[in-house]
Amino acid sequence: MNIAASLRLPRAPLSRRERAGYAFILPCVLFTTVFFLVPLAMTLWMSFNHWPLLGKPSFAGLANYLDLLQDESFWGALWFTTRYTLVVTPAIFLLAFALALLVHRAVRFVGIFRTAFFLPVVIGMATASLLWWWMFNDQVGIFSAVLMDLGLVDEPVQWLAETNSALASIVVMVLWKAAGFTMVILLVGMQAIPQDLYEAARMDGARWIQQTRYITIPMMRRTFALALTMSVIGSYLAFEQFFVLTKGGPMNSTISVVHWIYRASFTYFKLGYGAAMSVVLLLILLVLSVIQMYLLRDDND
């Protein structure tokens, strides 16, 4: 069959069935081309141009990229995003792993617990951020009020006004919002571990903690890699939580890369410059994706 197919003349007329196949996928291909591949090529092209929002673009060669190298705000944003990623990824992972261990067993009401831990995932990041922005508020927010009523603090806490507590506050919000997602990924990994391993370990008198240490964790290495890389990639694209909770403040200390691209393009109207930053971000994410694929490759490859 394959030999016959490869021997066929290249210009052989398409069969009816082949034409039907093309017809079925045509709308998808059209959409992807017009609204994804063309804009992607445009991003690349724009990054080599000075491109104001209104008026004519002019070719700039590598000027945008050279500017980028000197732009401390961009490197600051990249460094902040990296720092955020380094803090939030292990935090989400540990909480999610603890939650997954809790709701892994088949006991009464476990479905309710799972659902509750997961529910924040389906709320939009923007909505969730607004919700927490209100709770973090020093005047009407619940956190300051409770701490004051308990007598733990004397005056309202400015959670979002100071660099370190702003980052910590955002991390707490993201933990609430995203831990459920990682929990489900980890649960699936846990459920894939053969039960007889645990039975054998119990026969040998292994306690729960030893079973977790010597069976669960080693068996889940790939799932861990998956959960961690997904969280890293997601964190590099973070935008809403900063845009809503801190507006990039205090003193521009919480601007993420996407936030900075947004500002360059739509506050300063330097679209070409924004495009150059997008290309750099794209390259970072491609590297991360390749690392992810390397970590998740099949062992028998």
Place this chain on the structure above:
Amino acid sequence: MTKQSLAYAESVPAATAAALASAARGRFALSRRARDSLGGTLYYLACVLLTLIFLFPIGWSAFTSFYTPTEAMASPPVYWPSRFSVQNYANLAQYGHGIWRYLWNSASVTLLTVGMTLVLATLGGYGFSRFRFPGRNLIFVVILATLMIPFQSILTPLFILLRILHLQDTLIGLALVYTTFQLPFAVFMLRNAFDAVPREVEEASLLDGCTPMRSLLLVMLPLVKPGLVTAGLFAFFGSWNELLAALILMGDAKNFTLPVMLLNAQSGQLGAVNWGLMQAGITISILPCAVLFLLLQRYYINGLIAGAVKA
């Protein structure tokens, strides 16, 4: 002595041993039960506490949305209102172009996106699953590869593209963009769903004289319903909750979707935020997601797993 009594006599130590053993087991069982019930209590305590923590922000926001506007703005906040009211929702109805306008915007963009995504992904998934044609694998890989590219990096060109197409600042333009973002995963989902349907089902319908299109609509579609629900849910959550693209692509305030409108309300009028109105708005944007998720969580979680394994 009868044989029987001998047996009895002999059995005494055995019985004793058994009794001792059972007592020991009993004691052990008792202590284990005690330990289990202690562990069980701690387990449930931890779970219930975490559940309350996870549900608290949603519940607290929904609860305060029914305060009177004055009490919703109180500083320090009140834990229990003197009376409940729907005034915040009434104010929301009057806010900007009115909540109904923003709800309509969000709902129409979301439903358009879900509809277009499902139609395109059904056709595409069916085409990729059931037809052999040159370039098939390459095209599929290209479509899937767009999943790895963050849509954030193509928003500026999209802004320009929509302007060229005269779709800038229209709900249809936004829905087209959202559909493109949702498409790769949906095609992947539906191709898998079609792959899982045995070939004989379709062949039988084709032998009966169906065209491929008829066979797709009448025979195959009901069989891939779980895939459709999953892809539809992802498109729904994706577009209902999206902020950045809507923020960039929508200029006119009467075209704002709910998240953009809420963001607008965040900046407040004359610097004062109407907190009760915000909580009412937040509650309204959470509600459809929560309800859909609670009703269809099985499909959503399955899609999540498929997406994660693929990614």
